[in-house]
Amino acid sequence: MTNDAPSVKEAKQVPDTISPETHARQRQLLEELSNAFGPTGHEGPVRAIVRRELTPLVDDVETDGIGSVIARIGDETEGVPRIMIAGHMDEVGLMVRQITAEGYLTIQTLGGWLDQSLINQRWVVMTRNGPIPGLTGIKTVHVMQPDARTQVFKKENMFIDVGAKNKEDAEQRLGIRPGDPVAPDSRFQEMAGGELYLGKAWDDRAGVAGLIEIARAIRESADPLPATVYLVATVQEEVGLRGAHTSSFHVMPDIGLNLESGVAGDYPGITKDEAQEELGKGPTVFLHDSSMIPNLRLRDFIVDTAADLEMPLQFNVLSGYGEDGAEMQKAGSGAPSINIAIPTRYLHSHNGIIHRDDFANAVRLVTAVLHRLTPDAVTNLTTFD
Numbered sequence: 001m002t003n004d005a006p007s008v009k010e011a012k013q014v015p016d017t018i019s020p021e022t023h024a025r026q027r028q029l030l031e032e033l034s035n036a037f038g039p040t041g042h043e044g045p046v047r048a049i050v051r052r053e054l055t056p057l058v059d060d061v062e063t064d065g066i067g068s069v070i071a072r073i074g075d076e077t078e079g080v081p082r083i084m085i086a087g088h089m090d091e092v093g094l095m096v097r098q099i100t101a102e103g104y105l106t107i108q109t110l111g112g113w114l115d116q117s118l119i120n121q122r123w124v125v126m127t128r129n130g131p132i133p134g135l136t137g138i139k140t141v142h143v144m145q146p147d148a149r150t151q152v153f154k155k156e157n158m159f160i161d162v163g164a165k166n167k168e169d170a171e172q173r174l175g176i177r178p179g180d181p182v183a184p185d186s187r188f189q190e191m192a193g194g195e196l197y198l199g200k201a202w203d204d205r206a207g208v209a210g211l212i213e214i215a216r217a218i219r220e221s222a223d224p225l226p227a228t229v230y231l232v233a234t235v236q237e238e239v240g241l242r243g244a245h246t247s248s249f250h251v252m253p254d255i256g257l258n259l260e261s262g263v264a265g266d267y268p269g270i271t272k273d274e275a276q277e278e279l280g281k282g283p284t285v286f287l288h289d290s291s292m293i294p295n296l297r298l299r300d301f302i303v304d305t306a307a308d309l310e311m312p313l314q315f316n317v318l319s320g321y322g323e324d325g326a327e328m329q330k331a332g333s334g335a336p337s338i339n340i341a342i343p344t345r346y347l348h349s350h351n352g353i354i355h356r357d358d359f360a361n362a363v364r365l366v367t368a369v370l371h372r373l374t375p376d377a378v379t380n381l382t383t384f385d
Protein backbone atom coordinates (compact mmCIF):
# COMPACT_ATOMS: atom_id res chain seq x y z
CA MET A 1 0.00 0.00 0.00
CA THR A 2 1.25 3.50 -0.80
CA ASN A 3 1.57 6.08 1.87
CA ASP A 4 2.36 9.69 1.00
CA ALA A 5 2.87 10.81 4.57
CA PRO A 6 6.42 10.97 5.98
CA SER A 7 7.56 7.60 7.26
CA VAL A 8 6.80 6.86 10.89
CA LYS A 9 10.52 6.97 11.52
CA GLU A 10 10.97 10.42 9.97
CA ALA A 11 7.89 11.69 11.79
CA LYS A 12 9.30 10.50 15.15
CA GLN A 13 5.95 9.03 16.14
CA VAL A 14 7.79 6.17 17.77
CA PRO A 15 11.31 6.23 19.23
CA ASP A 16 14.12 4.93 16.96
CA THR A 17 15.61 2.72 19.62
CA ILE A 18 14.61 1.12 22.89
CA SER A 19 16.28 3.09 25.68
CA PRO A 20 17.47 1.55 28.96
CA GLU A 21 14.80 3.66 30.72
CA THR A 22 12.09 2.15 28.49
CA HIS A 23 13.31 -1.37 29.24
CA ALA A 24 13.37 -0.63 32.98
CA ARG A 25 9.84 0.81 33.01
CA GLN A 26 8.46 -2.02 30.88
CA ARG A 27 10.18 -4.65 33.01
CA GLN A 28 8.54 -3.25 36.14
CA LEU A 29 5.09 -3.23 34.51
CA LEU A 30 5.52 -6.75 33.10
CA GLU A 31 6.68 -8.03 36.49
CA GLU A 32 3.68 -6.56 38.31
CA LEU A 33 1.20 -7.89 35.74
CA SER A 34 2.81 -11.34 35.59
CA ASN A 35 2.70 -11.72 39.37
CA ALA A 36 -0.89 -10.45 39.63
CA PHE A 37 -3.67 -12.92 40.47
CA GLY A 38 -6.27 -13.22 37.71
CA PRO A 39 -7.65 -16.60 36.62
CA THR A 40 -10.44 -16.57 34.05
CA GLY A 41 -13.55 -14.88 35.45
CA HIS A 42 -11.62 -13.47 38.42
CA GLU A 43 -9.53 -10.71 36.83
CA GLY A 44 -10.07 -8.08 39.59
CA PRO A 45 -6.44 -7.53 40.68
CA VAL A 46 -5.32 -7.21 37.04
CA ARG A 47 -8.20 -4.86 36.26
CA ALA A 48 -7.10 -2.62 39.16
CA ILE A 49 -3.59 -2.31 37.67
CA VAL A 50 -4.99 -1.64 34.18
CA ARG A 51 -7.32 1.09 35.45
CA ARG A 52 -4.56 2.71 37.55
CA GLU A 53 -2.16 2.79 34.61
CA LEU A 54 -4.57 3.75 31.81
CA THR A 55 -6.68 6.39 33.57
CA PRO A 56 -4.06 9.18 33.40
CA LEU A 57 -3.18 8.31 29.78
CA VAL A 58 -6.59 8.18 28.05
CA ASP A 59 -9.74 10.30 27.60
CA ASP A 60 -12.23 7.84 29.05
CA VAL A 61 -12.20 4.52 30.94
CA GLU A 62 -15.26 2.35 31.41
CA THR A 63 -16.04 -1.25 32.29
CA ASP A 64 -18.60 -3.33 30.42
CA GLY A 65 -21.14 -5.67 32.01
CA ILE A 66 -18.82 -8.69 32.13
CA GLY A 67 -15.74 -6.81 33.44
CA SER A 68 -13.62 -5.85 30.44
CA VAL A 69 -11.95 -2.42 30.64
CA ILE A 70 -12.56 -0.16 27.64
CA ALA A 71 -10.26 2.88 27.43
CA ARG A 72 -10.70 5.48 24.71
CA ILE A 73 -8.20 7.91 23.18
CA GLY A 74 -9.84 10.55 20.99
CA ASP A 75 -13.40 11.78 20.45
CA GLU A 76 -16.27 9.68 19.27
CA THR A 77 -16.81 11.87 16.19
CA GLU A 78 -18.96 10.64 13.32
CA GLY A 79 -16.81 9.54 10.38
CA VAL A 80 -13.59 9.08 12.39
CA PRO A 81 -12.39 5.44 12.19
CA ARG A 82 -12.66 3.34 15.33
CA ILE A 83 -9.64 1.14 16.00
CA MET A 84 -9.88 -1.48 18.75
CA ILE A 85 -6.81 -3.06 20.33
CA ALA A 86 -7.47 -5.98 22.66
CA GLY A 87 -5.40 -7.91 25.19
CA HIS A 88 -6.87 -10.34 27.71
CA MET A 89 -6.43 -9.99 31.46
CA ASP A 90 -7.27 -13.58 32.46
CA GLU A 91 -4.76 -16.39 32.92
CA VAL A 92 -5.33 -20.13 32.94
CA GLY A 93 -6.14 -21.30 36.46
CA LEU A 94 -8.42 -23.49 38.54
CA MET A 95 -11.57 -23.25 40.64
CA VAL A 96 -12.46 -25.08 43.84
CA ARG A 97 -15.04 -27.74 42.97
CA GLN A 98 -15.68 -29.16 46.44
CA ILE A 99 -14.00 -29.70 49.78
CA THR A 100 -13.58 -33.33 50.80
CA ALA A 101 -14.39 -34.55 54.32
CA GLU A 102 -10.62 -34.72 54.96
CA GLY A 103 -10.17 -31.06 53.93
CA TYR A 104 -8.70 -31.48 50.44
CA LEU A 105 -9.97 -29.43 47.46
CA THR A 106 -11.10 -31.02 44.21
CA ILE A 107 -10.72 -28.83 41.14
CA GLN A 108 -12.28 -27.50 37.95
CA THR A 109 -9.77 -26.22 35.36
CA LEU A 110 -10.24 -22.74 33.89
CA GLY A 111 -8.70 -22.71 30.40
CA GLY A 112 -6.57 -25.30 28.61
CA TRP A 113 -4.13 -27.23 30.82
CA LEU A 114 -2.02 -30.29 30.13
CA ASP A 115 -2.60 -32.73 32.97
CA GLN A 116 1.13 -33.08 33.56
CA SER A 117 1.50 -29.30 34.12
CA LEU A 118 -0.95 -29.38 37.01
CA ILE A 119 0.60 -31.94 39.29
CA ASN A 120 2.96 -31.16 42.19
CA GLN A 121 2.72 -27.38 41.71
CA ARG A 122 2.21 -24.54 44.16
CA TRP A 123 -1.05 -22.55 43.88
CA VAL A 124 -2.71 -19.49 45.37
CA VAL A 125 -6.32 -20.08 46.49
CA MET A 126 -8.17 -16.76 46.75
CA THR A 127 -10.66 -17.03 49.60
CA ARG A 128 -13.03 -14.35 50.90
CA ASN A 129 -10.45 -13.77 53.66
CA GLY A 130 -7.52 -13.42 51.26
CA PRO A 131 -4.94 -15.66 49.54
CA ILE A 132 -3.76 -18.97 50.97
CA PRO A 133 -1.12 -21.37 49.59
CA GLY A 134 -1.92 -24.81 48.23
CA LEU A 135 -0.18 -27.73 46.54
CA THR A 136 -1.41 -30.29 44.01
CA GLY A 137 0.03 -33.27 45.85
CA ILE A 138 1.65 -36.16 43.99
CA LYS A 139 1.69 -39.76 45.23
CA THR A 140 5.23 -40.71 46.15
CA VAL A 141 7.27 -43.13 44.03
CA HIS A 142 7.90 -45.29 47.11
CA VAL A 143 4.39 -46.73 47.10
CA MET A 144 3.81 -46.83 43.35
CA GLN A 145 3.60 -50.00 41.27
CA PRO A 146 6.30 -50.07 38.51
CA ASP A 147 3.78 -49.72 35.65
CA ALA A 148 2.12 -46.71 37.29
CA ARG A 149 5.42 -44.82 37.47
CA THR A 150 5.44 -43.98 33.75
CA GLN A 151 1.80 -42.89 33.53
CA VAL A 152 0.50 -39.32 33.44
CA PHE A 153 -1.53 -38.27 36.47
CA LYS A 154 -5.07 -37.43 35.42
CA LYS A 155 -6.53 -34.11 36.50
CA GLU A 156 -9.74 -35.85 37.56
CA ASN A 157 -7.74 -37.51 40.37
CA MET A 158 -5.93 -34.38 41.48
CA PHE A 159 -6.57 -32.39 44.63
CA ILE A 160 -5.17 -29.32 46.32
CA ASP A 161 -3.67 -29.74 49.77
CA VAL A 162 -4.16 -26.53 51.78
CA GLY A 163 -3.08 -28.06 55.06
CA ALA A 164 -6.61 -28.18 56.48
CA LYS A 165 -7.41 -30.69 59.25
CA ASN A 166 -10.83 -31.50 57.73
CA LYS A 167 -13.70 -29.94 55.77
CA GLU A 168 -14.86 -27.74 58.64
CA ASP A 169 -11.33 -26.47 59.20
CA ALA A 170 -10.99 -25.60 55.48
CA GLU A 171 -14.32 -23.79 55.52
CA GLN A 172 -14.21 -22.08 58.92
CA ARG A 173 -10.55 -21.37 59.66
CA LEU A 174 -9.22 -21.00 56.11
CA GLY A 175 -12.40 -19.46 54.65
CA ILE A 176 -12.55 -21.65 51.53
CA ARG A 177 -15.78 -21.97 49.56
CA PRO A 178 -16.61 -23.87 46.37
CA GLY A 179 -16.08 -21.52 43.42
CA ASP A 180 -13.00 -19.84 44.92
CA PRO A 181 -10.49 -19.12 42.12
CA VAL A 182 -6.99 -20.62 42.10
CA ALA A 183 -3.93 -19.32 40.22
CA PRO A 184 -0.39 -20.66 39.72
CA ASP A 185 2.03 -19.55 42.44
CA SER A 186 4.97 -18.35 40.38
CA ARG A 187 7.15 -15.26 40.62
CA PHE A 188 8.78 -13.13 37.94
CA GLN A 189 12.53 -13.47 37.38
CA GLU A 190 15.02 -12.08 34.88
CA MET A 191 17.03 -14.60 32.85
CA ALA A 192 20.07 -14.58 30.57
CA GLY A 193 21.51 -11.32 31.92
CA GLY A 194 18.16 -9.51 31.87
CA GLU A 195 17.12 -9.97 28.22
CA LEU A 196 14.57 -12.67 28.99
CA TYR A 197 11.70 -12.56 31.44
CA LEU A 198 10.56 -15.75 33.20
CA GLY A 199 7.13 -15.79 34.81
CA LYS A 200 3.54 -16.96 34.68
CA ALA A 201 0.63 -15.55 32.68
CA TRP A 202 2.52 -13.95 29.77
CA ASP A 203 -0.63 -15.20 28.02
CA ASP A 204 -1.79 -12.52 28.02
CA ARG A 205 -0.31 -10.09 30.53
CA ALA A 206 2.30 -9.32 27.86
CA GLY A 207 -0.58 -8.08 25.69
CA VAL A 208 -2.16 -6.16 28.58
CA ALA A 209 1.17 -4.47 29.37
CA GLY A 210 1.35 -3.67 25.65
CA LEU A 211 -1.98 -1.81 25.79
CA ILE A 212 -0.65 0.37 28.60
CA GLU A 213 2.67 1.06 26.89
CA ILE A 214 0.90 1.90 23.60
CA ALA A 215 -1.30 4.41 25.45
CA ARG A 216 1.84 5.95 26.95
CA ALA A 217 3.58 6.15 23.56
CA ILE A 218 0.53 7.85 22.02
CA ARG A 219 0.50 10.40 24.86
CA GLU A 220 4.23 11.08 24.44
CA SER A 221 3.96 11.69 20.70
CA ALA A 222 3.35 15.26 19.52
CA ASP A 223 1.25 14.01 16.60
CA PRO A 224 -2.44 13.41 17.22
CA LEU A 225 -3.84 10.09 16.01
CA PRO A 226 -5.94 10.09 12.83
CA ALA A 227 -8.48 7.70 14.41
CA THR A 228 -10.23 7.03 17.71
CA VAL A 229 -8.47 4.22 19.56
CA TYR A 230 -10.11 1.86 22.03
CA LEU A 231 -7.68 -0.05 24.24
CA VAL A 232 -9.63 -2.98 25.62
CA ALA A 233 -8.41 -5.28 28.39
CA THR A 234 -10.77 -8.22 28.04
CA VAL A 235 -11.92 -10.93 30.49
CA GLN A 236 -12.58 -14.67 30.06
CA GLU A 237 -10.57 -15.20 26.86
CA GLU A 238 -9.34 -18.62 27.93
CA VAL A 239 -12.83 -20.12 28.04
CA GLY A 240 -13.94 -18.93 24.61
CA LEU A 241 -13.26 -15.22 23.98
CA ARG A 242 -16.26 -14.21 26.11
CA GLY A 243 -15.07 -10.74 27.17
CA ALA A 244 -13.99 -9.83 23.65
CA HIS A 245 -17.46 -10.77 22.43
CA THR A 246 -19.22 -8.16 24.56
CA SER A 247 -16.54 -5.46 24.31
CA SER A 248 -16.32 -5.76 20.51
CA PHE A 249 -20.11 -5.37 20.41
CA HIS A 250 -19.71 -2.23 22.55
CA VAL A 251 -16.90 -0.65 20.48
CA MET A 252 -18.01 -1.79 16.98
CA PRO A 253 -14.50 -1.33 15.56
CA ASP A 254 -13.63 -0.54 11.93
CA ILE A 255 -10.27 -2.30 12.44
CA GLY A 256 -9.32 -4.85 15.13
CA LEU A 257 -5.78 -5.41 16.38
CA ASN A 258 -5.23 -8.15 18.95
CA LEU A 259 -2.14 -8.26 21.16
CA GLU A 260 -1.36 -11.76 22.34
CA SER A 261 1.17 -14.13 23.70
CA GLY A 262 2.51 -16.08 20.73
CA VAL A 263 3.72 -19.66 20.47
CA ALA A 264 7.51 -19.93 20.15
CA GLY A 265 8.75 -23.01 18.32
CA ASP A 266 12.42 -22.69 19.24
CA TYR A 267 12.99 -25.32 21.94
CA PRO A 268 13.60 -29.09 21.85
CA GLY A 269 10.62 -31.24 20.92
CA ILE A 270 8.64 -28.64 18.95
CA THR A 271 8.95 -28.36 15.17
CA LYS A 272 8.98 -25.28 12.92
CA ASP A 273 5.97 -26.70 11.19
CA GLU A 274 4.05 -26.66 14.47
CA ALA A 275 5.08 -23.07 15.37
CA GLN A 276 7.41 -20.77 13.48
CA GLU A 277 8.16 -17.97 15.97
CA GLU A 278 11.43 -17.61 17.88
CA LEU A 279 12.28 -15.52 20.92
CA GLY A 280 14.19 -12.31 20.17
CA LYS A 281 13.33 -12.21 16.47
CA GLY A 282 10.56 -9.64 16.68
CA PRO A 283 6.80 -9.45 17.08
CA THR A 284 4.78 -12.07 15.20
CA VAL A 285 1.87 -11.67 12.81
CA PHE A 286 -0.52 -14.62 12.92
CA LEU A 287 -1.65 -15.78 9.48
CA HIS A 288 -3.90 -18.60 10.69
CA ASP A 289 -5.25 -20.01 13.93
CA SER A 290 -8.38 -21.99 14.65
CA SER A 291 -10.41 -18.86 15.44
CA MET A 292 -9.43 -16.42 12.67
CA ILE A 293 -7.93 -15.84 9.24
CA PRO A 294 -6.64 -12.26 9.15
CA ASN A 295 -7.21 -9.65 6.47
CA LEU A 296 -4.17 -9.80 4.15
CA ARG A 297 -4.24 -6.07 3.31
CA LEU A 298 -3.92 -5.50 7.04
CA ARG A 299 -1.03 -8.00 7.11
CA ASP A 300 0.72 -6.03 4.37
CA PHE A 301 0.02 -2.74 6.16
CA ILE A 302 1.79 -4.11 9.23
CA VAL A 303 4.67 -5.63 7.22
CA ASP A 304 5.25 -2.25 5.52
CA THR A 305 5.18 -0.44 8.86
CA ALA A 306 7.70 -2.86 10.40
CA ALA A 307 9.97 -2.43 7.37
CA ASP A 308 9.73 1.34 7.73
CA LEU A 309 10.80 0.98 11.36
CA GLU A 310 13.62 -1.41 10.30
CA MET A 311 12.18 -3.84 12.83
CA PRO A 312 12.35 -7.64 12.65
CA LEU A 313 8.96 -9.30 12.12
CA GLN A 314 7.90 -12.94 12.14
CA PHE A 315 4.90 -14.93 10.96
CA ASN A 316 3.11 -17.89 12.49
CA VAL A 317 0.59 -20.33 11.04
CA LEU A 318 -0.97 -22.40 13.81
CA SER A 319 -3.54 -25.18 13.48
CA GLY A 320 -4.92 -24.81 17.01
CA TYR A 321 -5.11 -21.68 19.24
CA GLY A 322 -7.87 -19.08 19.47
CA GLU A 323 -7.70 -15.36 20.23
CA ASP A 324 -9.84 -12.27 20.80
CA GLY A 325 -9.20 -10.96 17.27
CA ALA A 326 -11.86 -13.39 16.09
CA GLU A 327 -14.54 -11.53 18.06
CA MET A 328 -13.46 -8.12 16.74
CA GLN A 329 -13.53 -9.57 13.23
CA LYS A 330 -17.13 -10.74 13.68
CA ALA A 331 -18.55 -7.73 15.59
CA GLY A 332 -21.42 -5.94 13.88
CA SER A 333 -21.05 -6.33 10.13
CA GLY A 334 -17.38 -7.35 10.52
CA ALA A 335 -13.98 -5.62 10.64
CA PRO A 336 -10.53 -6.41 9.20
CA SER A 337 -8.63 -7.86 12.14
CA ILE A 338 -5.25 -9.39 12.89
CA ASN A 339 -3.35 -10.90 15.80
CA ILE A 340 0.08 -9.50 16.71
CA ALA A 341 1.96 -11.66 19.19
CA ILE A 342 4.91 -11.53 21.55
CA PRO A 343 6.69 -14.91 21.13
CA THR A 344 6.35 -16.99 24.31
CA ARG A 345 7.79 -20.33 25.38
CA TYR A 346 5.79 -22.81 27.52
CA LEU A 347 2.51 -20.90 27.78
CA HIS A 348 -0.43 -22.35 29.70
CA SER A 349 1.75 -23.52 32.58
CA HIS A 350 3.34 -22.12 35.75
CA ASN A 351 6.29 -20.63 33.87
CA GLY A 352 6.86 -19.02 30.48
CA ILE A 353 9.65 -16.99 28.88
CA ILE A 354 9.52 -13.86 26.71
CA HIS A 355 12.23 -11.57 25.27
CA ARG A 356 12.10 -7.91 26.33
CA ASP A 357 12.94 -6.66 22.81
CA ASP A 358 10.00 -8.54 21.27
CA PHE A 359 7.69 -6.83 23.74
CA ALA A 360 9.19 -3.37 23.21
CA ASN A 361 9.07 -3.78 19.44
CA ALA A 362 5.45 -4.94 19.49
CA VAL A 363 4.61 -1.69 21.31
CA ARG A 364 6.56 0.37 18.74
CA LEU A 365 4.95 -1.48 15.84
CA VAL A 366 1.34 -1.11 16.99
CA THR A 367 1.89 2.55 17.94
CA ALA A 368 3.26 3.24 14.45
CA VAL A 369 0.35 1.36 12.84
CA LEU A 370 -2.10 3.56 14.80
CA HIS A 371 -0.43 6.72 13.51
CA ARG A 372 -0.83 5.43 9.95
CA LEU A 373 -4.46 4.32 10.15
CA THR A 374 -5.90 7.45 8.52
CA PRO A 375 -9.51 7.53 7.29
CA ASP A 376 -8.17 6.84 3.74
CA ALA A 377 -6.08 3.90 4.94
CA VAL A 378 -9.06 2.45 6.81
CA THR A 379 -11.28 2.89 3.74
CA ASN A 380 -8.68 1.03 1.69
CA LEU A 381 -8.46 -1.80 4.24
CA THR A 382 -12.23 -2.18 4.46
CA THR A 383 -12.71 -2.23 0.67
CA PHE A 384 -12.95 -5.63 -0.99
CA ASP A 385 -12.19 -6.41 -4.64
Ligand SMILES: [Zn+2]
Pocket: 088, 203, 204, 237, 260, 261
Ligand atom coordinates in the same frame (compact mmCIF):
# COMPACT_ATOMS: atom_id res chain seq x y z
ZN1 LIG B 1 -4.05 -15.68 25.18
